[in-house]
Amino acid sequence: MKDQPILVIGSTGKTGSRIAASLKLKGFAVREGSRSAAIPFDWEQPDTWGPALDGVSSAYVSYFPDLAFPGAAEKIEALIRVAKASGVRKLVLLSGRGEAHAEACEEIVRHSGLAFTLVRAAWFAQNFSEGYLQGPVLDGVVALPAGDIREPIADVDDIAEVAVAALTDARHDGELYEITGPRLLSFEEAAAEISRHAGIPVRYQPITLEQFHDGMAEIAGPLVADVFTEICRETLDGHNAYLTDGVQRALGREPTDFSEFCRRAAASGAWKQAA
Template sequence: MQHQPILVIGSTGKTGSRIVKLLAQKGFPVRPGSRNSSVPFDWDQPETWAAALAGVRAAYVSYFPDLAFPGAAEKIEALTQAAAVAGVRKLVLLSGRGEAHAVACEEIVRNSGLDFTLVRAAWFAQNFSEGYLQAPVLDGMVALPAGDIREPIADVDDIAEVAVAALTDDRHNGELYEITGPRLLSFSEAAAEISAAAGYPVCYQPITLEQFHDAMLGIGGPVVADVFTEICRETLDGHNAYLTDGVQRALGREPRDFVEFCRNAAASGVWKKAA
C-alpha cells in the first residue's frame, strides 16, 4: 500500500502545492491533481476522475472555487462514489469554518463509508500573499466587508501539515480538525502587521456587502459575486471569533502566528513593489 500514490486535488493551489511538497519530502509517492497535471483532474469533467483516482490509496480534496458554489455538494458526492469504486481508502477534505455548505459536504464525506479526516480551516493568512488580496496589499488598501470583527487567521503551512498527517497516518481517521491561528486579529490589526513586515503603509477599509458584490462583479461575474458575497455574509459576522485546537490536536504543537506569516511572506518577495 505504501507504494500507492496519494492524489492531491488542487495540487497547484495554496494548500495543495504545499501538501505535494511535504509528501514528496517525506518520501510518499504523490499524484498531483489539477487541470494541467500529467494525469489531469477537472471538477467540471467527471470523465477525468477515474484515471486520476486509479491505484490511489488516499486523496486530498480541496474543491474549487468553494464548497458554497452551486453543484459542489453533488460533485463531492460523486467524487466519494468514484473514489470508493476506484478502491481509494481515505479522503481528507478541506472545509471552511462556519459555513453551512461546507458542513453539508463534510457530512457527505463522513457518510461515504471511506476512512476520512475533515480539515475545517479558518480564513487563510495566505489570502494576503498568494490569493486575491495580494494585489490590494501592494496597492496599500485591503477592502473587505468585515467591519471590525476579529478572525483567528490560519496559516496555510499549518493546514498543509495537518492534511499531510491525516493523509499518512491512520490515527487521524474520523477526526474533524478545526484549524485556526493562535490569536484573534481584526483586519486593521492584520493590515498593520503586514505594513510593518512589508515596509510600506497598508490600510484596511471596511466596506459594505453591496460594495464587495459590486467589486466582485467586475472580477468574476454575477455567480461568483453572489456566492462570495454570501460567504462573506455568513463568515465575516464575528461568529468565528474564537480559537480552536485543531493544530494542537493533530500536530502536538501550537499554530504559527500571523507575525511569522508576515515575516515569511515579506522575505519571499511577494509584497515587493515593482521598481
C-alpha cells in the same frame, strides 16, 4: 504503502501545492490532481475522475472554486462513488469554518463509508500574500466587508501540515480538525502587522457587502460575486471569533502566529514593490 500514490486534488492551489511538495519530500508517491497534470483531474469533467483516482490509496479533496458553489455537494457525492469503485481507502476534505455548505459536504464525507479526516480551516493568512488580496496590499488598501470583527487567521502551512499528517497516518482517521491561528485579529490589526513587516503603508478599509459584490462582479462576474458575497455575509459576522485546538491536537504544537506569517511572506518577496 509509500509506493501507492496519494492523489492531491487541487495540487496547484495554496494548500494542494504545499501538500504535494511535503508528501514528495517525505518519500510518498504523489499523483497531482489538476487540469494540467499527467493524469488530469477536472471538477467540470467527471470522466477524468476515475483515471485520476485509479490505484491511489487516499486523496486530498479541495473543491474549486468553493464548497459554497451550486452543485458542490452533488459533485462530492459523485466523487465518493468513483473513489469507492476505484478502491480508495481514505479522503481528507478541506472545509471552510462557519460555512453551512461546507459543513453539509463534511457530512457527506463523514457518512461515505470511507476512512476520512475533515480539515475545517479559518480565513487564510496567505490570502494577503499569494491570493486575491496581494494586489490590494501592494496598493496600500485592503477593503473587505468585515467591519471590526476579529478573525483567528490561519496559516496555510499549518493547514497543509495537518492534511499531510491525516493522509499518511491512520491515527487521524475519523477526526475533525478545526484550524485557526493562535489569536484573534481585526483586519485593521492584520493590515498594520503586514505594513510593519512589509515596510509599506497598508490600511484596512471596511466596505459594505454591496460594495464588495460590485467590485467582485467587475473582476469575476455575477455568479462568483453572488457566492463570495454570501460567504462573506455568513462568515464575517463575528461568529467565528474564537480559537480552536485543531493544530495542537493534530500536530502536537502551537499554530503559527500571524506575525510569523508576515515575517516569512515579507522575506520571500511577496510584498516587494515592482521597480
